[in-house]
Structure formats: C-alpha cells, structure tokens
Amino acid sequence: xxxxxDFRNGMVISLRGGxxxxxxxxxxxxxxxxxxxxxxxxxVSDGSILERTFRAGExxxxxxxxxxxxxxxxxxxxxxxxxxxxxxxxMPVSGSVLGEEKSFLKEGSEVTVLTYKEEAIGIELPxxxxxxxxxxxxxxxxxxxxxxxxxxxxxxxxIIQVPLFVQKGDRVKVDTRGGNYIERx
Numbered sequence: 188x189x190x191x192x193d194f195r196n197g198m199v200i201s202l203r204g205g206x207x208x209x210x211x212x213x214x215x216x217x218x219x220x221x222x223x224x225x226x227x228x229x230x231v232s233d234g235s236i237l238e239r240t241f242r243a244g245e246x247x248x249x250x251x252x253x254x255x256x257x258x259x260x261x262x263x264x265x266x267x268x269x270x271x272x273x274x275x276x277x278m279p280v281s282g283s284v285l286g287e288e289k290s291f292l293k294e295g296s297e298v299t300v301l302t303y304k305e306e307a308i309g310i311e312l313p314x315x316x317x318x319x320x321x322x323x324x325x326x327x328x329x330x331x332x333x334x335x336x337x338x339x340x341x342x343x344x345x346i347i348q349v350p351l352f353v354q355k356g357d358r359v360k361v362d363t364r365g366g367n368y369i370e371r372x
Contacts, residue, residue, distance in 0.1 A: 192244070207237065252308070254302075291361065321355065322340040
C-alpha cells in the first residue's frame with residue numbers, strides 16, 4: 188500500500204477495480220482545513236481521464252508493473268508482436284492497448300513493454316525515433332528553416348507536421364511524446 192506522499196508521475200495504482208496511471212498530481216495545503224492531493228489519472232485500459240482528489244495520507248494500492256525490454260517484430264490481425272531479447276518469447280499485444288504509440292513503431296525497434304500479472308498493459312517508446320518520409324508535398328524554391336510547415340507521412344504511417352524544406356526520402360527525428368518534428372537527420 189502506498190500513500191499520497193508516494194505519488195509520482197507515471198505511477199500505476201489500482202482504483203475501483205481498474206488500473207490508472209498518475210498523469211499529474213498537486214499537493215494542496217489550504218489555510219483552513221486538511222491538506223489534500225489533486226490528481227489527474229489515465230485509465231490504462233482505454234485511456235480515459237479521471238480527475239480525483241485524495242485526502243493527505245490516504246492509502247491507495249500501488250500496482251506492481253514490470254518493465255521488459257522487447258523488440259517489435261510485426262503486426263497481424265490487430266495484434267502487435269514483441270519478442271523478449273533474452274528468452275526469445277513472443278508476446279502479442281492488442282492494438283487498442285498500444286493507443287497512439289503504435290504510430291511510431293518500426294519493425295526491429297527496441298521498446299519497453301509494461302506488464303501487470305503477465306498481461307501487457309502498454310509500451311514505452313524511446314523519446315526520439317528516426318523515420319523516413321514516404322509522402323509529402325514538394326518544397327518550393329526559397330523555403331527556409333524558419334518558414335511554415337506541411338504534413339508528411341512517415342514510413343510507419345504516422346502523419347506529422349514538418350518544415351517546408353523536408354522532401355520525400357528524407358529521414359527525420361521525431362519526439363514520440365507529442366509526435367513533433369525535431370530535425371532532419
């Protein structure tokens with residue numbers, strides 16, 4: 188059992204029979220009355236957001252989530268297959284569990300798979316990935332680095348905004364946390 192003093196971003200707790208990840212929390216000490224903790228929780232199963240207030244010192248059940256380094260292999264029939272690099276065991280993960288992270292998965296990439304009671308509940312991608320641009324509008328003469336932006340489709344199928352000078356075939360560095368273009372590689 189953990190208390191509200193143990194809260195940290197990314198912590199997974201069991202609440203009302205479901206698993207929730209703490210997205211944000213704030214300890215509040217009003218001038219009058221007892222202290223409390225305001226939290227924003229994200230349900231692991233479907234990604235819905237719940238805002239909840241806990242009394243200071245209130246106990247919650249912390250879920251024991253294991254992290255396993257795995258390699259992404261392939262996708263088939265709505266499932267994404269990952270292989271444990273140490274034991275060579277394969278684990279299918281439903282596309283609904285992966286959410287938006289699946290748009291940056293490239294075959295052969297290393298990711299961290301989060302498991303709870305031997306069941307995959309999500310993945311952690313590297314912060315930056317390098318992907319090739321497969322489709323974008325051609326740039327115009329005089330395009331500069333500080334100019335506008337245009338949509339580009341990446342090799343994984345994700346569509347991001349890139350500067351006007353980026354061409355089809357270029358490799359770009361992408362921040363997986365928000366799907367933002369960082370630089371041309």
